[in-house]
Amino acid sequence: MSQPILFEKNGRIAGLYELSKTITEEDIINAIKEFEERDRDIESYGNSSGYDLIYNGLTYPPKPIFGLALSKAIDFTVTSKHFSGGIGSPCFRRIQKLGFNIEAKKDASLSERKAWTNEELKDSVKTYLYFLSHDFVQDKATKKQFYNELSLKYGRSSKAYEFRMQNISFVFELLGRNWVKGLKPKQNITNNQITLIEKYIAECENKPFENLASFEMEVKQSLDDEHIQKPTGSQKPKQSTVSTVVYERSAKVKAWVLKRAKGVCECCNSPAPFETSDNRPFLEVHHLVRLVDGGSDTPENCVATCPNCHRLLHFGKNKDVLTNQLINRL
CATH class of the missing domain: 1.10.30 (DNA Binding (I), subunit A)
Known part of the structure; x- marks a missing residue:
């Protein structure tokens, strides 16, 4: 489209609702089809924690459907960081204006929406590292057993812990490390959580925290920014000293x-x-x-x-x- 796309200081698209008026009912339906064709896995988008878009009796996360539809309508790749969802958001308003229903998840309890504590996140990391260990294979246990234990301890659904494990896989991917098979990396995670997860991985493995994952995430986000300006860089980069673990090699x-x-x-x-x-x-x-x-x-x-x-x-x-x-x- 000829109209330029403007951005707010936080990186989100400015004037989103006016821009979204280019989306038609057909665009939403095509976005749903594309979502299914891509195995419900759209880069930068995660699973909806509170609301579902209902179409033909099936449920879909509203945000990636809106993002796919808008991307086609304005000929620009719209990622999760470019807009927010939720009741009253331009995303939800436009979808509903086109006649689609958005409903609160039936299992979206208050406990499901509460913020993750540091203790809960650290326990999740410990569990994930156990999944990577030989002991997990030898014990012949299932991941679901551990999700259920975490659910009983913290009052969140076991499915939420499976999603969190996929977030941890994403951090492992940023670190260039192998992640647990069956837990495909999911990016719906904040930069602060990325930093905390890497910190807890380092603590659990008794290794120094190097803050590499958040740096790689920033690189990834900058690569996705089609309007990135040439940075000035730093003439005198700051120095920091970290201890490292070195393996003796033959x-x-x-x-x-x-x-x-x-x-x-x-x-x-x-x-x-x-x-x-x-x-x-x-x-x-x-x-x-x-x-x-x-x-x-x-x-x-x-x-x-x-x-x-x-x-x-x-x-x-x-x-x-x-x-x-x-x-x-x-």
């Missing part, structure tokens, strides 16, 4: 893995990208199961890779699939 294991590779990346099978000053092919050694996740420092758990594949194994979309292929190959 030089012989690294050397053996590099020799095994014979100058060829064991991931993409391409020659090393360059030679070092002592005329050796440059490859990096990657632990398939990271040391921080309990992996061993052995040749069987190591692979020699080019720098690009090394980053791919840490941050790539299909890193888990690729890692398993390498494990089976070695």
Whole structure:
């Protein structure tokens, strides 16, 4: 559309209700269809905690439906941070104006809407870390048993803890760490909660808190900002001192893995990208199961890779699939 999109200082779209008048009933229906086609998983949007949009007898979270519809109507990717939901919001008003019903969730009790305490969040992190442990596998317990225990302790539904675990998965993803299978990362979480979760992870693992997740979240949000201005940066960045946990590694294991590779990346099978000053092919050694996740420092758990594949194994979309292929190959 020709009308420029303006933003408030907090990053939200200005004049949202007037802008939303471009949304038609058909746009909402198409947004619902797209929501279903994408397995009800829209990046930056979470599950509605208090209200449902009712269509054809099924329930949908109003905010992502509105966001998808508005994105199509104004030809601009509208994310969760660009507007708020709730009764009286432009989002709810426009949906209702078009004849759709929005109802309070039947199970949305006052206890469900209360703020999460630090103790409750820390207990959730402890439980999540247990899900990652070998003890959880050996105990043959189910995640739902732990959700129920947390529910009895804090008076919130067990489903709420499953959603919170997915938030913790999102923090693990920001940290470049493997998250619990079956708990796909969900981004509907505040920056303050991201910081707290990383802090509690560090405390539970007896490691220093480095505040990396909130930094990566800010990077992610800035990448999504289509109107970002060139920053001035800092001529004299502040310094901070943190203690770090360093794992002892075997030089012989690294050397053996590099020799095994014979100058060829064991991931993409391409020659090393360059030679070092002592005329050796440059490859990096990657632990398939990271040391921080309990992996061993052995040749069987190591692979020699080019720098690009090394980053791919840490941050790539299909890193888990690729890692398993390498494990089976070695």
